[in-house]
Amino acid sequence: MKKNLTISLVFLLSTLFFSACSTTTQGDIKSINYTHFKQRPLKKVHKLIVQAGQEDGWRMTEFKENELIAEKTENGKTKAVTITFSQNYFHLSPEDDDLEDAIENKLEL
Numbered sequence: 001m002k003k004n005l006t007i008s009l010v011f012l013l014s015t016l017f018f019s020a021c022s023t024t025t026q027g028d029i030k031s032i033n034y035t036h037f038k039q040r041p042l043k044k045v046h047k048l049i050v051q052a053g054q055e056d057g058w059r060m061t062e063f064k065e066n067e068l069i070a071e072k073t074e075n076g077k078t079k080a081v082t083i084t085f086s087q088n089y090f091h092l093s094p095e096d097d098d099l100e101d102a103i104e105n106k107l108e109l
Contacts, residue, residue: 033095037107039088042066045107049083049090052106058099070099 042065049068053060058070058081068083081099084091090107092100 034089034091035100035104035109036089037109042085042087045085045087045090048106049085049103052102053083053099055106056099056102070096072099 046066046068050060053068053070056072058072061069061071063069063082066085068085070081070083072079079096081096082093083099083103084093090103
């Protein structure tokens with residue numbers, strides 16, 4: 001009986017220890033590369049991003065309501081960037097500094 005109680009206690013403590021360790025949280029890693037700005041209507045953000053891309057020589061393709069695909073050919077190489085946006089942020093995947101700067105300038109950031 002004493003042995004069963006000891007085993008049960010050890011099991012309970014080890015379960016509690018491992019459960020407590022797994023409940024720690026880290027910051028939202030996905031939000032690190034998002035560019036935030038003052039909230040605007042989604043259609044206006046969409047329009048400004050399309051204008052910024054086209055003015056910088058990108059071909060903008062509708063993908064979803066809140067996503068665009070930007071394509072640009074330079075020196076015989078084509079690159080494509082997915083732009084995800086909402087009313088108060090945008091994100092480029094993969095990152096492209098030129099396109100990001102063009103969008104930031106258009107959004108007046």
